[in-house]
Amino acid sequence: MVVVKRETEDPRESILHKDVHIRAAATRDLSHFGVIEDIELLLSVAKDDSSLAVRHNAADAISDILSRHRIRDVLSHEQAKELFGKFRKSVSPIA
Numbered sequence: 001m002v003v004v005k006r007e008t009e010d011p012r013e014s015i016l017h018k019d020v021h022i023r024a025a026a027t028r029d030l031s032h033f034g035v036i037e038d039i040e041l042l043l044s045v046a047k048d049d050s051s052l053a054v055r056h057n058a059a060d061a062i063s064d065i066l067s068r069h070r071i072r073d074v075l076s077h078e079q080a081k082e083l084f085g086k087f088r089k090s091v092s093p094i095a
Contacts, residue, residue, distance in 0.1 A: 004032045012041060015058075020051045027057035031064045036074050039065060043086050062087055 008014035011029035014022050027045065030038050039062055046058035075083065 006033065012038065015041065015045055020054060023049065023051065023054045024057055027054060027061050031057070031061035034061055034065045036065065036069055039083060039087075046087075047089075059087070 006029050007025035008022065008029050011026040011033070014026035015030070017023055017026070023045075027042070030042060034042070042058045042062045042065075046055050046062065049055045049058065
C-alpha cells in the first residue's frame, strides 16, 4: 500500500498562491485527496492559471477525482453532462 502525504496544509488555499511551485503542489494534493466539490475550483485553474504545468495538473486532478468517485451516485446525468462540458472547454484550445 502506498501512503501519499499532503504537500500543502490547505490545497484549496494554496492553489491560489502566487508561487507556481505551491500551486502545483496544491493540484497534486487535490489529485489525491480532492472531492467532487473541488472540481469547480480546479476548472477555473485549468482554464486561467498563468502556468501551463499548473493548468495541466489541474485537469489531471479533475480526472483523478472523477475516476475515484462513482459520479452517477453523486451527480445527476444533467449535472455530469454540464460538468464534463465545462471540463472539456477548460482544457481544449479548440472547444
